[in-house]
Amino acid sequence: MLFNSIDFAIFLPLVFLLYWFVFNKSLKLQNILILVSSYIFYGWWDWRFLILIFTSSLIDFVIGLKLKKEENINRRKLYLLISIFANLGLLGFFKYYNFFVDSFTMAFSFFGYQINDYNLNIILPVGISFYTFQTMSYIFDIYKRKLEPTNNIINFLAFVSFFPQLVAGPIERAINLLPQFNKKREFDFIYASDGLRQILWGFVKKILIAENCGTYINPIFADYQDHTGSTILFASIIFGFQIYCDFSGYSDIAIGTAKLFGFDLMQNFAYPFFSRNISEFWRRWHISLTTWFRDYIYFPLGGSRGNKLSIIRNTFIVFLVSGFWHGPAWTYVIYGALNGAYFLPIILKKTKTDYIGIIAQDTFFPNLKEFSLMLFNIYAIGYLWMMFRAENLNHALSMYKTVFSLSLFYKIDTFNPKVLIILSFFLGLEWIGRKYDCPLHILNNVNIFYRWIIYVLLILSVFYFGNFNENEFIYFQF
Amino acid sequence: MNQFIKKSLIFLFLIILTTFLLNKFQSIYNNEQIHFRYKYQEIFNNKVNSKYLFLGSSQVVHSINPQIINLDNQRNSYNFAFNGANPKYFDDFYNIFIKQFYKEPDVIILGVESFLFDTTILQNKIEFDSEYFDKNLMYEFVTSNKYEEYNLYTTDLIINYFPILKYRKDFKYSLRLNRGNPDYKKEKYQLGFMPYNRILNEYSKKRFFSNVNINKEQVKYFKRFLNQLKQENKKVVILYCPELNPDENHFRNEKTVKIINDLANNYNFPVLNYNLEFISEINSDETLFSDWGHMNEKGSQIFSKKLSSDLKKLGL
Numbered sequence: 001m002l003f004n005s006i007d008f009a010i011f012l013p014l015v016f017l018l019y020w021f022v023f024n025k026s027l028k029l030q031n032i033l034i035l036v037s038s039y040i041f042y043g044w045w046d047w048r049f050l051i052l053i054f055t056s057s058l059i060d061f062v063i064g065l066k067l068k069k070e071e072n073i074n075r076r077k078l079y080l081l082i083s084i085f086a087n088l089g090l091l092g093f094f095k096y097y098n099f100f101v102d103s104f105t106m107a108f109s110f111f112g113y114q115i116n117d118y119n120l121n122i123i124l125p126v127g128i129s130f131y132t133f134q135t136m137s138y139i140f141d142i143y144k145r146k147l148e149p150t151n152n153i154i155n156f157l158a159f160v161s162f163f164p165q166l167v168a169g170p171i172e173r174a175i176n177l178l179p180q181f182n183k184k185r186e187f188d189f190i191y192a193s194d195g196l197r198q199i200l201w202g203f204v205k206k207i208l209i210a211e212n213c214g215t216y217i218n219p220i221f222a223d224y225q226d227h228t229g230s231t232i233l234f235a236s237i238i239f240g241f242q243i244y245c246d247f248s249g250y251s252d253i254a255i256g257t258a259k260l261f262g263f264d265l266m267q268n269f270a271y272p273f274f275s276r277n278i279s280e281f282w283r284r285w286h287i288s289l290t291t292w293f294r295d296y297i298y299f300p301l302g303g304s305r306g307n308k309l310s311i312i313r314n315t316f317i318v319f320l321v322s323g324f325w326h327g328p329a330w331t332y333v334i335y336g337a338l339n340g341a342y343f344l345p346i347i348l349k350k351t352k353t354d355y356i357g358i359i360a361q362d363t364f365f366p367n368l369k370e371f372s373l374m375l376f377n378i379y380a381i382g383y384l385w386m387m388f389r390a391e392n393l394n395h396a397l398s399m400y401k402t403v404f405s406l407s408l409f410y411k412i413d414t415f416n417p418k419v420l421i422i423l424s425f426f427l428g429l430e431w432i433g434r435k436y437d438c439p440l441h442i443l444n445n446v447n448i449f450y451r452w453i454i455y456v457l458l459i460l461s462v463f464y465f466g467n468f469n470e471n472e473f474i475y476f477q478f
Numbered sequence: 479m480n481q482f483i484k485k486s487l488i489f490l491f492l493i494i495l496t497t498f499l500l501n502k503f504q505s506i507y508n509n510e511q512i513h514f515r516y517k518y519q520e521i522f523n524n525k526v527n528s529k530y531l532f533l534g535s536s537q538v539v540h541s542i543n544p545q546i547i548n549l550d551n552q553r554n555s556y557n558f559a560f561n562g563a564n565p566k567y568f569d570d571f572y573n574i575f576i577k578q579f580y581k582e583p584d585v586i587i588l589g590v591e592s593f594l595f596d597t598t599i600l601q602n603k604i605e606f607d608s609e610y611f612d613k614n615l616m617y618e619f620v621t622s623n624k625y626e627e628y629n630l631y632t633t634d635l636i637i638n639y640f641p642i643l644k645y646r647k648d649f650k651y652s653l654r655l656n657r658g659n660p661d662y663k664k665e666k667y668q669l670g671f672m673p674y675n676r677i678l679n680e681y682s683k684k685r686f687f688s689n690v691n692i693n694k695e696q697v698k699y700f701k702r703f704l705n706q707l708k709q710e711n712k713k714v715v716i717l718y719c720p721e722l723n724p725d726e727n728h729f730r731n732e733k734t735v736k737i738i739n740d741l742a743n744n745y746n747f748p749v750l751n752y753n754l755e756f757i758s759e760i761n762s763d764e765t766l767f768s769d770w771g772h773m774n775e776k777g778s779q780i781f782s783k784k785l786s787s788d789l790k791k792l793g794l
Contacts, residue, residue, distance in 0.1 A: 459493065
């Protein structure tokens, strides 16, 4: 079920009313309702997906309990390995099987050997990358004794399948989300209102911004040979905004929806395009995934301890894995590697500049240096989006060839003023609201009359200028 | 919680009210084809109650004035052509509307073109006209399976029923506060005829397409429609309205023209091709055309007189 569909528009109010009016007397019943509705939500795509998520959840539920009782280090490691093997095995099979087969076939043929094609027609279960990482983090935290496993199967299944964040995150840590299933939720008017506001903002991003960006850039990428290098680079930068609005829009809807039910999910994006360097960008982009990699791969490898060579190694490993996480294609792996390469100047620099707070924290406008850094960051990352967006390696290399030619200095040949106007309006609003986790929260202190006028204008903007193709969110394919 | 529900319902009511007002606004000030509305009104109200009908696409809409046709021979004709109509459109319109809500016609003058089966040019569908449908008919379309055989898309019917949805992307035209399409003056509407007056320029003199596609489904609908008219013993004339400086080769050799003419011969329906056999000085007079394929008001007057006389020779 897509968030931007009539099915969800009927589903959500129904579940909301049942949750707060019928099942509110009992925490257990509320959690059962969450579980059932989450499985309905997920099964709406394909009922067979439910078998997979249930199996995956059950394995980790049992292993979690085993880890609690087990004191022997070797047996604990064995349970951990079983969980990792099971989770990554399922993920690997459904997501990466054909990729590995194709890569092996290509490698063998490179050396002159022809092997049979063992490709399978495997359907990729929506959200598998997300919930797999979510359950893996549960097991890791139990193994490290940071978290007590739950013996409540309903709560655990509900935690894994919680419908607002099931298919595209945020990837929640059990430490944050699981206790919320054990605690009675009271309806909070302000919290729920914030939730609705965040849902509205999510739809503005998805339907108004992301879809219009897509309409502009898709023909450019489809026929890149007919465009100048400057146009391809420009389209690449716009793609960055498209994917940001699409993905963060989904996250906003997910977080807002969770608030309606009294749940607090983590912030997944913190205005990454206002970053001053690549390091800050990755601290603000897809936070739930980047912190997952930081905590479960980067830190165990040694993190920033050790010499520069080991930091570089750890950084590259994280970005290669992160790139590969996005999908079974070499373009994603190379995208990851390029990001790692972007970190080299920061790692090698003698004095570190960590941009921690939000840009222009004490002023309304950024100073010239901050503004230049922001623009340069957006421009530099634009080169990376090309690799991410490319259909395959040949496509990517051809585009780079065009971009790194004289035509980079030619005029942009395909211009869409509507997209620029919409993007400017959007970035302006984000800039004004950058100190909040959702820009619309600045309306909290505005008179209700004016607040409602703004909401109505936003809804009308989405209606009249948005693109309603019921397209899936981009990150569903991951 | 009660406060939340109360405020949510009030806000929802506000949205519905705004939607209702915008719907009303766009139904008045949208970029509509006003002649469509009048034709459907005639279907449901039967004021003229004509048994002599013109069907076709925009070439017929803008070229044939029934007021002039009727002067001769005291015919009582009506122009039920619609812009962008293709054979499926004729078939649906005839069977759903003419046969159910209107008088059974005796004579049908069917306008055709050398691109009749190309759905990239003639794109109209009956579903797009749902804005003009009677409420009861609309209810039947959506709830019953009475019209199942016509394969109409319910979603399209619903979306096009509400001007706020139908003209969503044309909102800026509504802001001009012009009632209807500036190309069509409603006061000039006459018995289904809508004059189309534009200044001819170098671009509009030439066809905007070079290749013509043939959609096999449209050919099937056309055959079926002609067959039905034959079975019902209707007097049918196949008509090619004049185009500006038509290419003779095109009208001899285009596959579409061959299909149409072969079918017409098969059913013994006479063919009046004003771009080939009946070509005249009208076709080369630029003062009579708004663009390569559509006559202007002056051209429609001259052509309607000529057509009337030619129909008389056919005994119609």
